[in-house]
Amino acid sequence: MSGDISRVTPKASQKNTELLPGPVLPGMANLHSHAFQRAMAGLTEVRGAGEDDFWTWRELMYRFVARLTPEQAGAIATQLYIEMLEHGYTAVAEFHYVHQPDDMLMRHLEAARATGIAITLLPSLYRWSGFGHRPLQPRQKRFSSDVKKILAMLMATRAHVSPEVNLGVAPHSLRAVDPQSLKELVAAVGADAPIHIHAAEQTKEVEECKAALGKRPVEWLLENHRIDARWCLVHATHMNPDETKALAASGGVAGLCPTTEGNLGDGVFPLVDYRAAGGRYGIGGDSHVSRDPAEELRLLEYLQRLSNRKRNLVSSANSTAVGTTLWLEAAAGGAQALGRRMGALAPGMRADLVVLDSGHVDLQERRGDALANALIFSGASGLVRDVMVAGNWVVRDKRHPAAQAAAAAYKEALKTLLA
Numbered sequence: 001m002s003g004d005i006s007r008v009t010p011k012a013s014q015k016n017t018e019l020l021p022g023p024v025l026p027g028m029a030n031l032h033s034h035a036f037q038r039a040m041a042g043l044t045e046v047r048g049a050g051e052d053d054f055w056t057w058r059e060l061m062y063r064f065v066a067r068l069t070p071e072q073a074g075a076i077a078t079q080l081y082i083e084m085l086e087h088g089y090t091a092v093a094e095f096h097y098v099h100q101p102d103d104m105l106m107r108h109l110e111a112a113r114a115t116g117i118a119i120t121l122l123p124s125l126y127r128w129s130g131f132g133h134r135p136l137q138p139r140q141k142r143f144s145s146d147v148k149k150i151l152a153m154l155m156a157t158r159a160h161v162s163p164e165v166n167l168g169v170a171p172h173s174l175r176a177v178d179p180q181s182l183k184e185l186v187a188a189v190g191a192d193a194p195i196h197i198h199a200a201e202q203t204k205e206v207e208e209c210k211a212a213l214g215k216r217p218v219e220w221l222l223e224n225h226r227i228d229a230r231w232c233l234v235h236a237t238h239m240n241p242d243e244t245k246a247l248a249a250s251g252g253v254a255g256l257c258p259t260t261e262g263n264l265g266d267g268v269f270p271l272v273d274y275r276a277a278g279g280r281y282g283i284g285g286d287s288h289v290s291r292d293p294a295e296e297l298r299l300l301e302y303l304q305r306l307s308n309r310k311r312n313l314v315s316s317a318n319s320t321a322v323g324t325t326l327w328l329e330a331a332a333g334g335a336q337a338l339g340r341r342m343g344a345l346a347p348g349m350r351a352d353l354v355v356l357d358s359g360h361v362d363l364q365e366r367r368g369d370a371l372a373n374a375l376i377f378s379g380a381s382g383l384v385r386d387v388m389v390a391g392n393w394v395v396r397d398k399r400h401p402a403a404q405a406a407a408a409a410y411k412e413a414l415k416t417l418l419a
Contacts, residue, residue, distance in 0.1 A: 003390030005351050023371045027090025027352025028293040029334025032234050032255045032284025035077040041289050054264045062139040070103050072413040077111035079410035082400045083291040090352040090389045093338050095170045097124035100142040116394035120338040122170035123153045131175050131212035147184045166339050168194030194339045201235035218243040227252045232337040237267040248279030253337040258299040260286035268303045282334030294376045297326040321369030323376040355386035
């Protein structure tokens, strides 16, 4: 198929080929995006009255999203997707819950096509404001949806499906989706459609879920649904050891968003124990306080070091290098979560390539595993030189061709959005 890697030949002849100007890694999937929140980065870092946490941050988000127009959403998504590409993300899963007006979802598809990033669109089922069928609050009305509406959105978007556009669903969370609606949605979507859900991000959520459903969020999902390779449990931060082992054994993906989880004070995912049990994971930008996969992976490893008071925790039988292990494992897990053939330089995979800048000072005299280690742990920026998505160059010499125009449109959107 056009855009796929047909073969990989070590030490191949340079005849009739394009010689890449630097070392190459497989493209990274960003498995959890709320694109509009890119425009909020840095706006919530002011102490309010009392203690600040996820729930106080959410109040600020409601006020922000109340003003968001489709045009602004499109401009923000375009700017965001270019930033992602320039840092080495080649695909994104857009967990979309701002449904009003109806063309909001299509703005993200248009932004993906304009920038060249592959996208998995995940319209989000959002029925309730909390456990116990609590009605949506007025400020949540733009999120309102039911199973019928989500299926209609999928039907309307299906004509746009291509090798670079995939569709799935995102029941928002167990607090926003009742068990019957979740069952209906899972039964109605295709057998291969990705299913993403927020789970156990906050301790308050865990306690409320136990009170309402008699189980912890991840525990309830595992007992009431066949969690398998098409599922991505986003965050899954607060799991007990039994949940950790069971999620790892399920074949599903844990969607980890270290910079956002750190920004919101969510907690630390038990990655060491999860990996020891064979668990798969990927990374997401979530609120997009970072658009750099290297930064997400660096923080992911450092949080494990702080929690365990040891170094070099994420390595594997294939590589003792932490940077190589993190990049390849997250790329593979993200590819699974997006339902996309990517994440490895192998025949049959999409040709998503991240070419590093061999002339960068932090890559000098590096070979093999030292390259990914430098990308993630040198603390430098600008190590990504060129990016290819499905055989098409979308970033050359560290610049996306639409970057200047997108930045201008983004600035205009913020003038009215933040006025």
